[in-house]
Amino acid sequence: MSPTPPLASSEPRDHRWAALGVLAASLSMIVLDGTIVGVALPQIVTSLRLDLTEAQ
Incomplete structure (x- = not known):
């Protein structure tokens, strides 16, 4: 008898x-990154004294 070959499908x-x-x-991670930016953007805009169009 010949030995059976190992299963490669696993x-x-x-x-x-x-x-x-x-x-x-x-x-x-991509979704989390987008969420962090969305949450932090108002604070960043306020800290840098920008309006929303300049921040984008």
């Missing part, structure tokens, strides 16, 4: 979950 699944995790974390 490895791509691990990479897919890792890729999904990296993409989810990246998207979360």
Whole structure:
């Protein structure tokens, strides 16, 4: 009898979950960054004595 070859199909699944995790974390960071800027923008405008059109 010949030995059975190792299953190669389990490895791509691990990479897919890792890729999904990296993409989810990246998207979360992008959303968080946008939220921080949106919350901080009024204080930045006030501190720099700008109007809203100059801040954009």
